[in-house]
Amino acid sequence: xxxxxxxxxxxxxxxxxxxxxxxxxxxxxxxxxxxxxxxxxxxxxxxxxxxxxxxxxxxxxxxxxxxxxxxxxxxxxxxxxxxxxxxxxxxxxxxxxxxxxxxxxxxxxxxxxxxxxxxxxxxxxxxxxxxxxxxxxxxxxxxxxxxxxxxxxxxxxxxxxxxxxxxxxxxxxxxxxxxxxxxxxxxxxxxxxxxxxxxxxxxxxxxxxxxxxxxxxxxxxxxxxxxxxxxxxxxxxxxxxx
Amino acid sequence: xxxxxxxxxxxxxxxxxxxxxxxxxxxxxxxxxxxxxxxxxxxxxxxxxxxxxxxxxxxxxxxxxxxxxxxxxxxxxxxxxxxxxxxxxxxxxxxxxxxxxxxxxxxxxxxxxxxxxxxxxxxxxxxxxxxxxxxxxxxxxxxxxxxxxxxxxxxxxxxxxxxxxxxxxxxxxxxxxxxxxxxxxxxxxxxxxxxxxxxxxxxxxxxxxxxxxxxxxxxxxxxxxxxxxxxxxxxxxxxxxxxxxxxxxxxxxxxxxxxxxxxxxxxxxxxxxxxxxxxxxxxxxxxxxxxxxxxxxxxxxxxxxxxxxxxxxxxxxxxxxxxxxxxxxxxxxxxxxxxxxxxxxxxxxxxxxxxxxxxxxxxxxxxxxxxxxxxxxxxxxxxxxxxxxxxxxxxxxxxxxxxxxxxxxxxxxxxx
Ligand SMILES: Nc1ncnc2c1ncn2[C@@H]1O[C@H](COP(=O)(O)OP(=O)(O)OP(=O)(O)O)[C@@H](O)[C@H]1O
Ligand SMILES: [Mg+2]
Numbered sequence: 001x002x003x004x005x006x007x008x009x010x011x012x013x014x015x016x017x018x019x020x021x022x023x024x025x026x027x028x029x030x031x032x033x034x035x036x037x038x039x040x041x042x043x044x045x046x047x048x049x050x051x052x053x054x055x056x057x058x059x060x061x062x063x064x065x066x067x068x069x070x071x072x073x074x075x076x077x078x079x080x081x082x083x084x085x086x087x088x089x090x091x092x093x094x095x096x097x098x099x100x101x102x103x104x105x106x107x108x109x110x111x112x113x114x115x116x117x118x119x120x121x122x123x124x125x126x127x128x129x130x131x132x133x134x135x136x137x138x139x140x141x142x143x144x145x146x147x148x149x150x151x152x153x154x155x156x157x158x159x160x161x162x163x164x165x166x167x168x169x170x171x172x173x174x175x176x177x178x179x180x181x182x183x184x185x186x187x188x189x190x191x192x193x194x195x196x197x198x199x200x201x202x203x204x205x206x207x208x209x210x211x212x213x214x215x216x217x218x219x220x221x222x223x224x225x226x227x228x229x230x231x232x233x234x235x236x237x238x239x240x241x242x
Numbered sequence: 243x244x245x246x247x248x249x250x251x252x253x254x255x256x257x258x259x260x261x262x263x264x265x266x267x268x269x270x271x272x273x274x275x276x277x278x279x280x281x282x283x284x285x286x287x288x289x290x291x292x293x294x295x296x297x298x299x300x301x302x303x304x305x306x307x308x309x310x311x312x313x314x315x316x317x318x319x320x321x322x323x324x325x326x327x328x329x330x331x332x333x334x335x336x337x338x339x340x341x342x343x344x345x346x347x348x349x350x351x352x353x354x355x356x357x358x359x360x361x362x363x364x365x366x367x368x369x370x371x372x373x374x375x376x377x378x379x380x381x382x383x384x385x386x387x388x389x390x391x392x393x394x395x396x397x398x399x400x401x402x403x404x405x406x407x408x409x410x411x412x413x414x415x416x417x418x419x420x421x422x423x424x425x426x427x428x429x430x431x432x433x434x435x436x437x438x439x440x441x442x443x444x445x446x447x448x449x450x451x452x453x454x455x456x457x458x459x460x461x462x463x464x465x466x467x468x469x470x471x472x473x474x475x476x477x478x479x480x481x482x483x484x485x486x487x488x489x490x491x492x493x494x495x496x497x498x499x500x501x502x503x504x505x506x507x508x509x510x511x512x513x514x515x516x517x518x519x520x521x522x523x524x525x526x527x528x529x530x531x532x533x534x535x536x537x538x539x540x541x542x543x544x545x546x547x548x549x550x551x552x553x554x555x556x557x558x559x560x561x562x563x564x565x566x567x568x569x570x571x572x573x574x575x576x577x578x579x580x581x582x583x584x585x586x587x588x589x590x591x592x593x594x595x596x597x598x599x600x601x602x603x604x605x606x607x608x609x610x611x612x613x614x615x616x617x618x619x620x621x622x623x624x625x626x627x628x629x630x631x632x633x634x635x636x637x638x639x640x641x642x643x644x645x646x647x648x649x650x651x652x653x654x655x656x657x658x
Pocket of ligand 2: 065
């Protein structure tokens with residue numbers, strides 16, 4: 001609550017007035033057990049994500065950045081603390097509801113591109129729509145549109161091993177966008193790319209945010225972080241400042 | 243929903259395509275299991291059908307009275323059987339007087355090693371001594387010539403009627419009626435030919451020669467005195483009950499025979515009574531043993547096949563851990579993953595099943611082409627093949643599928 005108050009007093013007045021809160025994480029802890037040794041990856045993080053936020057999470061390696069956005073995106077669950085999605089408590093979610101949240105609420109872009117190697121670009125992009133129960137024709141149409149928009153209109157039927165790293169990452173972004181999620185998370189999306197390709201990817205994220213989307217991104221790179229409107233710094237599992 | 247399943251099937255097809263050989267080898271157990279079952283079931287079914295037909299064609303409600311058991315079930319004291327009183331044509335006469343009996347005839351037979359006519363020769367002909375009522379008791383029909391008369395029997399005429407097998411093989415190009423056969427020095431004139439009856443339990447029922455029992459006693463004046471001959475070579479009596487009276491016939495005949503043999507009430511019967519129903523049951527018991535053996539073989543090979551499938555599915559889950567992580571990350575629920583892997587293992591098992599069914603049918607067909615066994619395929623066998631392989635797919639697929647479904651998405655994504 002402490003952090004939330006100071007957080008609100010700062011960002012609330014300056015840039016988030018009138019914007020609704022999508023996610024609210026309160027005092028999130030995550031402890032991993034390596035045998036009998038406890039690793040406290042998160043030690044009480046409180047954070048809010050509002051519509052059209054563009055947040056960069058920075059911090060040293062091992063500070064808990066990935067752990068945090070995995071929990072925020074419902075890929076993982078906290079050991080302690082409360083996490084609300086539009087005022088619903090996530091810890092009360094069933095497996096089905098969690099899967100649904102990952103499907104409808106969030107898109108995720110990983111550092112390594114995480115496409116299914118056997119599927120073509122368009123089928124990879126359409127994957128979330130498969131689980132959303134969208135009909136094949138609509139799936140293909142929407143996926144094609146998004147690939148077109150992201151500049152891969154001519155790569156629709158290519159498989160991941162027939163594309164460059166930058167192209168794969170763009171396919172991954174298209175996949176994260178296709179089901180019109182409320183928040184798009186990205187864990188070091190430029191980490192595996194050279195700087196030129198990386199900045200192309202960042203341009204895409206900038207454009208996504210301009211169009212009204214919400215993006216939360218983990219990065220090491222302060223150049224990359226500077227694209228964001230909000231920078232959250234993590235240190236040893238705690239928020240060290242914004 | 244249908245859409246969803248189609249999706250998963252097409253995914254399974256893809257996996258199948260990428261691992262063609264592996265999938266085939268995995269399905270091999272099921273292929274072998276299902277094909278054996280189908281082949282043998284259809285052979286048993288074919289056998290059953292022809293036996294049932296044959297038993298019906300014999301006449302479905304005959305009662306047999308004999309000195310020795312119709313089928314030796316377990317160890318029997320042959321000495322005891324040999325010492326029983328012989329059955330006689332007089333017994334048949336007395337039985338035919340019973341109120342529930344329509345006809346009763348004496349029936350005695352031997353195998354002739356050889357029967358010749360000019361340059362033609364056949365082996366193992368059954369020579370049967372009986373009365374003019376033989377045809378009506380056994381549902382026989384004379385196709386050419388005439389049947390016996392009462393006179394033929396009382397006058398011990400040396401006449402015979404022959405089965406179609408004898409007619410075809412000894413008289414391929416001429417009518418046998420009026421010709422004479424030579425049996426143990428007796429010249430026997432052929433008066434008629436029976437219509438073909440086919441085989442019973444693999445034995446031709448048309449390889450026979452029927453003569454009056456009075457004349458039979460001239461051909462075989464003594465039966466032989468060895469224990470075996472005394473036990474098994476003698477008269478038996480074929481009884482045709484009046485309509486719906488089979489039960490009563492056995493009771494009445496038992497009572498009459500005990501009286502005629504002067505058996506005190508505390509002694510066991512010294513004769514055997516059997517019905518066609520019993521014959522059928524004995525036969526069915528025999529096939530049931532075969533059936534159980536098949537089921538056991540099938541079960542074993544299906545379990546082996548199933549374990550193969552489980553194994554390969556576990557490998558597949560491990561290989562595709564990352565894929566599972568990605569799918570979960572974009573919104574696949576545990577349920578989605580579970581059913582995807584389950585559809586895949588069922589698909590694999592069904593491919594085995596389909597190949598097995600086709601192979602089994604082919605096998606049954608081949609066997610019925612090259613051997614006298616007849617196969618009869620019914621739809622339920624095909625369904626059974628499908629059902630079994632699907633069940634194996636589900637049963638042995640569930641564990642790997644649950645393992646896949648239970649994976650934590652983050653750990654799965656990190657997996658290399
Ligand atoms: N599955 C796990 N089991 C045990 N410890 C873990 C696990 N995942 C993460 N950790 C530990 O938790 C801490 C935080 O990890 P996390 O991946 O969140 O760091 P990070 O900030 O993303 O680092 P990086 O910049 O290197 O990606 C680290 O000390 C890490 O070793
Ligand atoms: Mg990380």
